[in-house]
Amino acid sequence: MARKGLFLALRLVSVLSVGPRYTIRSVLTRFSSRLETLPTWTETFDQFRKLDIFLNYDYGAPTGTLELKMHQNAQVEKRSRGRPQVRSDEETRSVIIDAANDQFKKAGYASASIHAIAQTAGVSTKTLYRLFPAKADLFSDVISTKISRYFLGLDSQSLSGLSLQEGLERLLAAYGRLTLSSETIIITRLVLSESDRFPEIASVFYEQAIKRTSKAMEDWLTRQVELKAVRLDDVPLATGMLRGMMAMEPQRAVMLGQVSDISDDEIIARARACAHLFVDGCIRGK
Structure with missing residues (x-):
């Protein structure tokens, strides 16, 4: 009988150490007055048995092994910590x-x-x-995402089946849609107005917007030179000229409030005219 009483006492301490609802102090306070007056192990065992039933009842589980209770409590505790992640x-x-x-x-x-x-x-x-x-990291990804969306699908493979004129028209149209979009105009104004206070956003804009779009054009023009479709002594210089010819004048007009926006038809027409002028000049210079 003493062994059974000792077993239940140990079980009580173990359960209380993992239980989410009761502490040793609160439970023993509830039963201490009765336990202290018990004269025999028989009565002690009887009280521990009642206490065992009480603990199992309040935990909402049938009387079972200590290992099962500990496992159940651990599962409850594990599930209760924070909300489950619902998206990557x-x-x-x-x-x-x-x-x-x-x-x-x-x-x-x-x-x-x-x-x-x-x-x-x-x-x-x-x-x-x-x-x-940091906020600058967030701003950088905003710019990078915008660039990627406009130039999606304009890799060397997608342009390889087009003529020199058609390929350049498509590249310039994508650049025009990006540069002359209302969102880009707003971001450009933001950078120009706040770059003195926050030079990091000027660096982000230069790296993510200007250099990335320039590289896309430079890579394509370099490929055309390798194919001997055009002759260019300075590809970066030619890229800068193309960018300015395509976007500078209409972008200034929008930023200075002279026009509200540039339509897609206007962008396509301008890309066609710029490509024709550039290609005609390159061919004559061959």
Whole structure:
């Protein structure tokens, strides 16, 4: 009988150490007055048995082995810690970037609220900072994502089956749609107005927007030179000329408020004219 009483006492301590609801102090306080007056192990065992039933009843599980109870409690504790992840980090990044894009357009860079971005994206600020340690990182990904969307599908393979004129028209049209879009105009204004206070956004814009679009054109022109379709002594210089010819004048008109926007038909027509002028000059110079 003493062994049974000792076993239940040990079981009590073990269960209480993993139980989520009761502490040793609270349970023993409830039973101490009765346990202290028990004269024999028989009565002690009887009280421990009642206590065992009480613990199992309140935990909502039938009397069973200690191992089963510990496993069940561990499972409950494991499930209760935080909400389950319902989307991948990549999906979460995309949602945050879209929310940040809207916030930057509305508030600018300095006044953009990380809390508002997280709230719009439906994530905690802790999650946002885990994926984007600084506001500049978030701004960089906003620019990078925008560039990628406009130049999606304009790789060397997709342009390889086109003539020199057609390939250049498509490349310039994509660049025009990117540069002359209302979103890019807003971001460009933001960078120009806030880069003195936040030089990091000027660096981000230069690296992610200007250099990336220039490289796309340079790579294509370099390939045309290798194929002997055109003759160019300075590919980067020719790229800069193409960029300026395609976008500078209409972009200034929009940024200075002289026109509200540039239609897609106008962009296509301008890309065609620029490509024709460039190709005609290159062919004559061969």
